[in-house]
Amino acid sequence: MKDLSVRNVDMVYDVPKGEDVQALKDVSFDLESGRLLTLLGPSGCGKTTLLNILAGFLAPTGGTVTLGDDVITGPSQERGMVFQQGALFEWLTVAKNIGFGPRMNRANKAETAAKTEELLDTVGLSGFGDAMVYELSGGMQQRVALARCLANDPDVILMDEPLGALDALTREKMQKLVLDLWNETGKTVILVTHSVEEALYLGDRLFVMAPRPGRIEREYDLPFAEMALTRDARELKASPEFIEKREEILSLIWEMEEEIMGRAG
Amino acid sequence: MSTDPSGVGVQDSAKLAITDKTGSHSASGFLNRGPRSDRKTVTFGDSSAVRSDWRWSLVSLVLLFFVWWATTRAWGFPSEFQIAEEANYRQIANCNCDDEFTQIVGPRSFPAPRDTWDALKELTTDGFQNISLWEHTWASLSRVLKGMFWGVTVGVPVGFAMGLSSKARGFFDTPVELFRPIPPLALIPLFILAFGIGDAPAVRLLIFASIWIMIIAARSGVQTANLSKVRAAYSLGASKTQVLKNVLLPNALPELFTGIRVALGVSWGTLVAAELVGARDGLGQMIFAARPFFRLDVIVAGIIVIAVLGVLMDILLRVLESVLIPWRGKG
Numbered sequence: 001m002k003d004l005s006v007r008n009v010d011m012v013y014d015v016p017k018g019e020d021v022q023a024l025k026d027v028s029f030d031l032e033s034g035r036l037l038t039l040l041g042p043s044g045c046g047k048t049t050l051l052n053i054l055a056g057f058l059a060p061t062g063g064t065v066t067l068g069d070d071v072i073t074g075p076s077q078e079r080g081m082v083f084q085q086g087a088l089f090e091w092l093t094v095a096k097n098i099g100f101g102p103r104m105n106r107a108n109k110a111e112t113a114a115k116t117e118e119l120l121d122t123v124g125l126s127g128f129g130d131a132m133v134y135e136l137s138g139g140m141q142q143r144v145a146l147a148r149c150l151a152n153d154p155d156v157i158l159m160d161e162p163l164g165a166l167d168a169l170t171r172e173k174m175q176k177l178v179l180d181l182w183n184e185t186g187k188t189v190i191l192v193t194h195s196v197e198e199a200l201y202l203g204d205r206l207f208v209m210a211p212r213p214g215r216i217e218r219e220y221d222l223p224f225a226e227m228a229l230t231r232d233a234r235e236l237k238a239s240p241e242f243i244e245k246r247e248e249i250l251s252l253i254w255e256m257e258e259e260i261m262g263r264a265g
Numbered sequence: 266m267s268t269d270p271s272g273v274g275v276q277d278s279a280k281l282a283i284t285d286k287t288g289s290h291s292a293s294g295f296l297n298r299g300p301r302s303d304r305k306t307v308t309f310g311d312s313s314a315v316r317s318d319w320r321w322s323l324v325s326l327v328l329l330f331f332v333w334w335a336t337t338r339a340w341g342f343p344s345e346f347q348i349a350e351e352a353n354y355r356q357i358a359n360c361n362c363d364d365e366f367t368q369i370v371g372p373r374s375f376p377a378p379r380d381t382w383d384a385l386k387e388l389t390t391d392g393f394q395n396i397s398l399w400e401h402t403w404a405s406l407s408r409v410l411k412g413m414f415w416g417v418t419v420g421v422p423v424g425f426a427m428g429l430s431s432k433a434r435g436f437f438d439t440p441v442e443l444f445r446p447i448p449p450l451a452l453i454p455l456f457i458l459a460f461g462i463g464d465a466p467a468v469r470l471l472i473f474a475s476i477w478i479m480i481i482a483a484r485s486g487v488q489t490a491n492l493s494k495v496r497a498a499y500s501l502g503a504s505k506t507q508v509l510k511n512v513l514l515p516n517a518l519p520e521l522f523t524g525i526r527v528a529l530g531v532s533w534g535t536l537v538a539a540e541l542v543g544a545r546d547g548l549g550q551m552i553f554a555a556r557p558f559f560r561l562d563v564i565v566a567g568i569i570v571i572a573v574l575g576v577l578m579d580i581l582l583r584v585l586e587s588v589l590i591p592w593r594g595k596g
Contacts, residue, residue: 057496077502087493090592091515101501104511134595152501 001033002068002078002155004054004188010062011049011214022213023049024060029216031205033155036182036189036225038203040196040249042256046214047192048160054190055081055158067155077101080149082159087145088133094144095120095129101152112151119147122184123177139170146181159191163198172233175202179228196249200224201237208249210256218252220245330378337377376562381569384562393563394554396546402570404546408464409532412471416528420476421521424483425513437480445477449535457543467539467547474535475528482524486517519593522586526579533575 011024023046031037039047052058053065056075065072067079075081088097095116096103102112120126123143133141142162149157159178163171179202182189193199199206204225210217222245228236236242308314376384388398426433427441449470456466490513498512540549548571555563586593 055496055500057499075496075499077500079500081497081500083493083497086491087497089494089512089515090595091518091590100498100503100511104498104501104503104507132592134592148497148501 001186001188003033004031004156005066006030006054006063007065008063009050009053009060009065011046011053011058012061024053025213025215027063027214027216029207029219031188031190033188034186036179036191036202036204038199038206039190039192039209040194040199040203040206040253041209041217042211042253042260043194044211044214044260045209046211047209049214050209051158051160051190051192054156055079077105077152078154079156079158080152080154082142082145082149082157082162084161085138085141085165088141088148090132090134092133093129094125094131094133094136097133097144098129098147098151100148105152115151116147119150122150122181123147137170139166139174142166142174143177146177150181150185154187156188156190159189161192161194164194171198176228176233178202179225182225183229196246196253197237200242200245200249201228201233206249208252211260217256220249333375334378337375374561376565380562381565384560384566385569388563388566393551393560396551398551398570401546401548401551401567402574404544404550405536405540405548405571406574408467408471408540408547409529409536411468412532412536413475413525413529415468415472416475416479416532417525419472420479420524421483424480425487425509425517427480427484428487429509429513441477441480444473445481449474449531450538453539453542456539462543463545466543467536470539471532471536474531478528478531479521479524482520482527483517486520486524487513489520490516518590519586522582522590522593526582529578529582530575533571533578537571 006027006029009024009027010022013021013023015021027046027050039050041047049058053060054072056072056079059073072079081087089100092100095113098116098119099112102115116129117126120129123146125140125143125147128136128140133144136144145162162178163174166174175198178189178191181187191199191202193202200222201224203220203222206220206222207216208218208220209215224236224242305311305314385398387393390397392398392400423433423437427437428434452470452473453466456470460466460469494512494516495508498508503511536547537549537552540547541553544550548567552564552567555561555567
């Protein structure tokens, strides 16, 4: 397993006829393999930009990102991505979507089929292999996206607000699924979210990011993800420690929002 | 139906729903696709509640036919006399017998349904000027198919290139924007002089008619690809070629199909005009050749064949579309 290292990453977007936007400024951190990091922050704080840099979709204007010994220069199947929505291939069945990665790598067909079945089971979609993705609900589609990502056995799983478009009940179920998968596979997971509760609940580590310039404002090491593996989600989210942390982070984010509003006004 | 409280409407709708499913190979099945909405109370202004009611399509078809029949046949002298007169009139095409016909539309302006039917039968058996209707039809169809073949084969790669590379976009923008607005019909004289008479100018004209449509359809098909899908494919280990084949191409299929349908319609329309002047066979040529002989029945029979073929091609494409790209509009 490989550790992730982010060194002095800058990202400046050129804005024609306007001031350049500093989406990320001097972001550095190390993430040991097997951690679940959540990125939280108000819009414009660069959390999605950071994720896209880690995925290799964007090249930072400064600094380097390395996974193990390799500098990240482009997308790779070592780093799987789960998008908010709409990234499934609607012309393929569920099984073909999941087997997409292995098929691109020209993997053994029988092995791919077996792996697909196994993954369908893992994400709770046994029997849906032959369904078309547009026949599934939003929650089920995200399960397919997770399975498709896992089929390539990546070192790091990047998730860009994967549960953002789901209804509250489905979202809770999916949070549990993400935690279980993280625990079972031992993979590094980095998840972007705008829900404080989700960031706290899922994050074994949490970065609260701040905008203009985009940066990591505060870091937390959190116990809740470990605890959630054995404890009931509702009970945990209602516990005094959880609520205390939630309020602390909320007020931090509110301060930032007010600062932005004040500056804008 | 929506005002019917007795429940008959519900029964009706169930019947209709079945027709919609099983009748998907008929024209009416396509026209009223979509979920039934008989339970909606607000329908006036709700476009999703409006679909083509095939029964009314049938009414309009019958009405059209009735008007045709009534104006050309029904009102006037007793029918035996008319038939005799018309037979006589046909034998000496330039007879001076206008006064004898008192129908609203006389046979020198428009043929009656019966005459057209007879002409159609004659065309299928004896043909017109020794060329049978089948040969004319095949000549026309094969030109359209050849034109479409090259239009698609050349247009789609060019459109894809324009959607994928700034250089290709810049390079092809000039000819596409310059030639696309030219009505193909304006080129007929040029093409006849350049390529002579026969298949060549007609086919090349049809390539010209379809290629710009296909280029633009392919270009926009590529551009509608969701960035997340493309990025997902790269993250799953796909190469550029694999992304092209497994993501961009299937993603563009709905747009390409729309392009093919539009291009086919334009080609069919352009073809008849092209054949009017530059061909030795084909439906357009047949119609034009019938004019000096006052064969209005042949002309109208030809027009009907052209119309029916056009409708059939569109239906065929819609069937193909629902079979080949069932995910259309569901991404």
